[in-house]
Amino acid sequence: MGSPASTPQEIAREAVRLLAARRLPPTPENFQAAYHEVAGTRPLQPFPLAQLRQIAQALPERTPAQVRFKALFNKAVARHSWDDLEKLLVQHLGTAPAATAPDGGASPTPAAAVPACAAAQPASPSDAAGEAPIAPEIAEQAARVVDVALPLVAADDARLREMGEELVRYLRLPQHHAATLKRMLADYAWRLSFGVDEQLGVRQALLGLLKQVFEHIDAISPDNPWLRQQMQALVQAAEPPLSQRRLEDLQARLKDVIVKQAEAREQTLRAQELMRQTLATFLERLAQTTVSTGQYHAKFEACAQALERAESLADMAPVVQEAIQTARAFAADTQRVVDELTDLRDRADRAEAEVQRLRRELDQMAELVTHDLLTGVLNRKGLQSALDRETRRAERTGTRVCIALLDVDDFKRLNDTLGHLAGDAALKHLADVARRSLRPQDTIGRYGGEEFIIVLPDTTPEEACGVVQRLQRDLSAHLFLQGEQQVLITFSAGVTELRRDEPVEAAIARADAAMYKAKRAGKNRVMQG
Secondary structure, three states: OOOOOOOHHHHHHHHHHHHHHHOOOOOHHHHHHHHHHHHOOOOOOOOOHHHHHHHHHHOOOOOHHHHHHHHHHHHHHHOOOHHHHHHHHHHHHHOOOOOEOOOOOEOOOOOOOOOHHHHOOOOOHHHHHOOOOOOHHHHHHHHHHHHHHHHHHOOOOHHHHHHHHHHHHHHOOOOOOHHHHHHHHHHHHHHHHHHHHHHHHHHHHHHHHHHHHHHHHHHOOOOOHHHHHHHHHHHHHOOOOOOHHHHHHHHHHHHHHHHHHHHHHHHHHHHHHHHHHHHHHHHHHHHHHHHHHHHHHHHHHHHHHHHHHOOOHHHHHHHHHHHHHHHHHHHHHHHHHHHHHHHHHHHHHHHHHHHHHHHHHHHHHHHHOOEOOOOOOEOHHHHHHHHHHHHHHHHHHOOOEEEEEEEEOOHHHHHHHHOHHHHHHHHHHHHHHHHHHOOOOOEEEEEEOOEEEEEEEOOOHHHHHHHHHHHHHHHHHOOEEEOOEEEOOOEEEEEEEOOOOOOHHHHHHHHHHHHHHHHHOOOOOEEEO
16 A cells, blocks of 8 residues: 555545545445554444443432442543443442342352452542553643634534544543543544645635636736736735735735725726717717708708899898898807817816826826735835834734844846846745745745845744744755756845834844844854844
């Protein structure tokens, strides 16, 4: 079957493959047998908790000895301990009152009878198992670990939640049976492996769906550069590893995009509707003008014919008067149409100006983006927000905040040798490695050019130096690939602690000075300032 499996997940996968190879149905019994075969362990028989509790309820309580026996029996059942039950039954049978003989005498007590004082004391689980007892503080810490993780890993698995709650209750008992605890932990770990795999699958599916939505919005908006930039930045921000801080930031940025896009759409629709109304009114007025012009033309033609037939000035006077009135009416209608069209033109100009203003505003919104479009990490604006947020949190909780200023070593030579596109790719490579290497609570942003700042909350300067040095080692282990050429990227860094009531700029200047000390000391180093 290949190399032996070591983790519960690997054992479970090998068990599934074994069932498939043997063409056995994946029933619980078959899977359990295959699992123990792969793991090299013996199947543990399930503890009949419900049946033993029924037996305990039926036990008599008429004498002090019976009351004591029932209490010890319930205690052994609560511990899931076969050893305790066996020892209790042996002690009880060895010290039970002698049976009455047929002649009224007492049957002789067996020579191997256990003294009564032994039955009066509960058996020690550690003595029964021959192992040292578990320290109470360790058991409580283990119970806390299981209890805290239950809402996350057992959200959709009722059986896993029941097993976890039962394990927590057992860990918080005064004493534990080592074999029982080992079995309960093994069962819980086996069930937990499936729950964790399912949660990871759900998480990856949700991230994939979110990325697909972002890419779809990007694809249907080719004529909106601002929106496309936002969508590309959101795709990068949704890449794992994720943390609560990154998700909160992603949510805020997506909300800004949605609100701004809704406003832009509403204003664009209003402008388009105004343009449609303007064009419709213009065409209507033009048609009306054409009709009225034809009517006036007919009237003028009738007047001309009447003038041709006139034989005296008396005949001409009413015709001329009618022609004058027709001309005045034509002029009034023409002026009204001109005024209406002029108003429509002004409204169209205002609508066009509104569309242009909206486009300029969308272009300007790119300056308000909190993430650097090249590397996907925070830009200066985003860094400022992160620093403000962490300093306020540190003031509330009384913790410490450090910052590290990084500068890529020999970046100008890299640009001159490989080109500016390779330089941009190198900065993106550094940001990608940093996202994988840094702790979930840490935040990195591009400060400018080839400089980056890392915000390290709840961290001492010594711990901050360790975090940055780990990033240096990870960067050395993951070489930058340009074409077929592997390039080692290094950086020098200065680390300092943010002091209370100190401007952030002063701390950055102190970190910058420490960074230059690191460069003078030979580069690829970390100095405190």
